[in-house]
Amino acid sequence: MSEAKWYVVHTYSGYENKVKANIDKTIENRHLEDQILEVRVPLQEVVEMKNGVQKAAQKKMFPGYVLIHMVMNDDTWYVVRNTRGVTGFVGPGSKPVPLTDEEMAPLGIRQEHYIVDYEPGDTIRVIAGAWTDTIGVVHAINPQKQSLTISVELFGRETPVELSFAEVKKM
Numbered sequence: 001m002s003e004a005k006w007y008v009v010h011t012y013s014g015y016e017n018k019v020k021a022n023i024d025k026t027i028e029n030r031h032l033e034d035q036i037l038e039v040r041v042p043l044q045e046v047v048e049m050k051n052g053v054q055k056a057a058q059k060k061m062f063p064g065y066v067l068i069h070m071v072m073n074d075d076t077w078y079v080v081r082n083t084r085g086v087t088g089f090v091g092p093g094s095k096p097v098p099l100t101d102e103e104m105a106p107l108g109i110r111q112e113h114y115i116v117d118y119e120p121g122d123t124i125r126v127i128a129g130a131w132t133d134t135i136g137v138v139h140a141i142n143p144q145k146q147s148l149t150i151s152v153e154l155f156g157r158e159t160p161v162e163l164s165f166a167e168v169k170k171m
Contacts, residue, residue, distance in 0.1 A: 004037050004071045005098035007080075008090040013064045015085035016041045020066055022083045035076050037145050038069040042107055061107070065090070072096060116141075116165050118148060126150075128167040135171065136161065 011019045020039045027036045042061040047054050066086075070076050077096070080086060089096035118124065118138050126134045136150030139160060146165050151158045 004035075004069055006104055007068050007070060007072065007096045007098055008062075009066045009068055009080060010087045010090060011064055011066055011085050012087065016060060016064070016066050019083060019085040022085065023066075023068070023080060026079055026083065030079065032076065032079065033142075033145075034071075035073070036068065036070040036079070040067045040069075042067060067099075067107075072098070116148075118168075118170060123171045124148075124150060124168045125171050126163060126167055127169045129163065131161060131163065131167070 009019070020041050023036065023039045027033055027039075043058040044061045046057055046059045048057050049055075068080060070080070077089075081088065088094070091097035118141055120138050120140065122138045124136060124138060126132055126136070131152065134152050136152040138148055139151055140149040142148065147162050148165065148168065149160050149162050150168070152161050153159070
């Protein structure tokens with residue numbers, strides 16, 4: 001299987017989040033989780049002045065564009081290209097050009113690869129993010145996405161949570 005790369009998709013202005021949601025839904029419906037790994041609308045933190053008060057806000061870094069981490073093939077190209085709101089891939093003609101690691105670095109998207117020895121059933125502790133200090137049991141591991149799904153207790157129920165390898169540590 002080919003290696004996944006980051007591609008840029010042009011969308012109608014203001015439709016970036018809708019396109020992301022539509023692609024995410026299509027990935028789930030067509031079971032393309034192993035081919036289309038991530039869809040992102042890059043945001044940046046800005047400080048705005050409104051009525052004399054400074055306020056932090058999130059603004060789109062590239063209005064009209066969405067980044068997709070995917071394995072390029074006829075299926076994935078078709079799915080993304082025919083998503084409502086997408087006008088096309090960035091590249092000459094209909095040939096998408098992947099972004100290089102140098103182009104991705106300023107966006108804060110790093111290609112770190114973790115090698116882990118987790119197995120389903122292992123108990124882990126979350127060391128970063130919203131679930132910090134939560135203890136859970138590993139249910140599934142996705143090496144391509146560099147993530148795992150754990151089960152945590154929330155309101156008395158077992159709830160699945162997907163976390164990156166960087167956010168967890170084996171107990």
